[in-house]
Amino acid sequence: MLKSLLAASILVAVTGCATASQSSSNEQETQYQASEKAINLAHEYLLVDTHIDVPYRIRDKWDDVSVATKDGDFDYPRAVEGGLDAPFMSIYIPASYEESGGSVQLAHELIDGMEALVARAPDKFAMAYSTDDIRANKEKGLMSIALGMENGTPIEGDLDNLHMFYERGIRYITLAHSLSNHISDSSYDIRRQWDGLSPFGKKLVKEMNKVGVMVDVSHISDDAFYQAVEISEVPVIASHSSLRKYTPGFERNMSDDMLKALAENEGVIQINFGSSFLAEQANRYRDMMKKRISAVKEQYGADSEEAKRRIADIEANNPYPFATLETVLDHIDHVKALIGVEHIGVGSDYDGVGDSLPVGLKDVSDYPNLVQGLLDRGYSEKEIQMILGENLMRVWKAVEDYAEGH
Numbered sequence: 001m002l003k004s005l006l007a008a009s010i011l012v013a014v015t016g017c018a019t020a021s022q023s024s025s026n027e028q029e030t031q032y033q034a035s036e037k038a039i040n041l042a043h044e045y046l047l048v049d050t051h052i053d054v055p056y057r058i059r060d061k062w063d064d065v066s067v068a069t070k071d072g073d074f075d076y077p078r079a080v081e082g083g084l085d086a087p088f089m090s091i092y093i094p095a096s097y098e099e100s101g102g103s104v105q106l107a108h109e110l111i112d113g114m115e116a117l118v119a120r121a122p123d124k125f126a127m128a129y130s131t132d133d134i135r136a137n138k139e140k141g142l143m144s145i146a147l148g149m150e151n152g153t154p155i156e157g158d159l160d161n162l163h164m165f166y167e168r169g170i171r172y173i174t175l176a177h178s179l180s181n182h183i184s185d186s187s188y189d190i191r192r193q194w195d196g197l198s199p200f201g202k203k204l205v206k207e208m209n210k211v212g213v214m215v216d217v218s219h220i221s222d223d224a225f226y227q228a229v230e231i232s233e234v235p236v237i238a239s240h241s242s243l244r245k246y247t248p249g250f251e252r253n254m255s256d257d258m259l260k261a262l263a264e265n266e267g268v269i270q271i272n273f274g275s276s277f278l279a280e281q282a283n284r285y286r287d288m289m290k291k292r293i294s295a296v297k298e299q300y301g302a303d304s305e306e307a308k309r310r311i312a313d314i315e316a317n318n319p320y321p322f323a324t325l326e327t328v329l330d331h332i333d334h335v336k337a338l339i340g341v342e343h344i345g346v347g348s349d350y351d352g353v354g355d356s357l358p359v360g361l362k363d364v365s366d367y368p369n370l371v372q373g374l375l376d377r378g379y380s381e382k383e384i385q386m387i388l389g390e391n392l393m394r395v396w397k398a399v400e401d402y403a404e405g406h
Helices: 004-010 020-029 036-044 054-060 076-082 103-120 131-140 159-167 199-211 222-231 256-264 285-300 305-317 325-339 364-376 381-404
Strands: 048-052 086-092 125-127 143-150 170-174 214-216 237-241 268-271 344-346
Touching: 036 364, 036 381, 048 143, 048 237, 048 268, 048 344, 048 381, 054 086, 054 103, 076 143, 076 364, 086 103, 086 131, 086 170, 103 125, 103 143, 125 131, 131 143, 131 381, 143 214, 159 170, 159 199, 170 237, 199 214, 199 222, 199 381, 214 237, 214 381, 222 256, 256 268, 256 325, 268 325, 268 381, 285 305, 325 344, 325 364, 344 381, 364 381
Parallel strands: 048 086, 086 143, 125 143, 143 170, 170 214, 237 268, 268 344
Antiparallel strands: none
């Protein structure tokens, strides 16, 4: 994810042919209504979403997500409506902390925030540190709060920090974020200082295996990905990624060859719902708009009234091209056809991609729409159960078992 600030700016590139009225009418015409069966399956099956950005959202602007909230993509009532059992809350560390310092403190603050949420609403939430916790909490009617660290910067080159954050509840670590760090090159960063993983990063992957922390390959460069899956003795996850097939040239997503390597590793890709991850038109929107607006400013003067008028016209006539539920299903279909349904999961990036979520999957209440779409495309109930959570649980259990033996 590029977080809400980045995501608002990453609202990415139309070809300029859509109009505001077309976008509005298309969104209104595309209505999704889950059947009673889809709603029941979403509630019956274990539903795990490996990437929700509540911790940083409420740090920026505090909100009590144990009750209904006006803003954001997650709160408890909507999550219950959608059938969500286990959100992995993202302990997101901006890439700038690699240079500025303070990442360890920020990580602790964000973890504290999730523990405080559980303490305020123990009748609704419970912390989850294992696959057993997830299943036990569901039986009790409690929503599990699991923790993943997005950006390994707080490890600070010290394996003792990995152990410390494991004790605090971190169960996956995204090795890098939008810039390369001391662990790995980033898919977003043209500087490839390590040609993949750093020497320390390679040690870290091995130690994560031993400790029981899942290796998350989202955000890292292609070379780093291949090195990680080669080094790891257990399956890895891509906690919130989608497919490069539908976003050509976007290294943040996974190529078919990477998917095949992921399958050999027995890992899982958790599909990201952000439109820029799903559709080429959305992925290119930001660059196109930036070029057009820059050209206007250059021609008419950045602060001129004529420039302001023309920029307003450009923005009005080129609305953001949201993806739809159908686009998400296309990604799932392709993974299934290429490597099998056992390698697919849900990593929505709710609260992390700004106003770029697809029509039909606008917040955590909409998971039944995903189930309905899978039913409509011929997925069996067993396959839907795997996608909603059991594939991720398989990987997590394999990581737990390996750590127990080492």
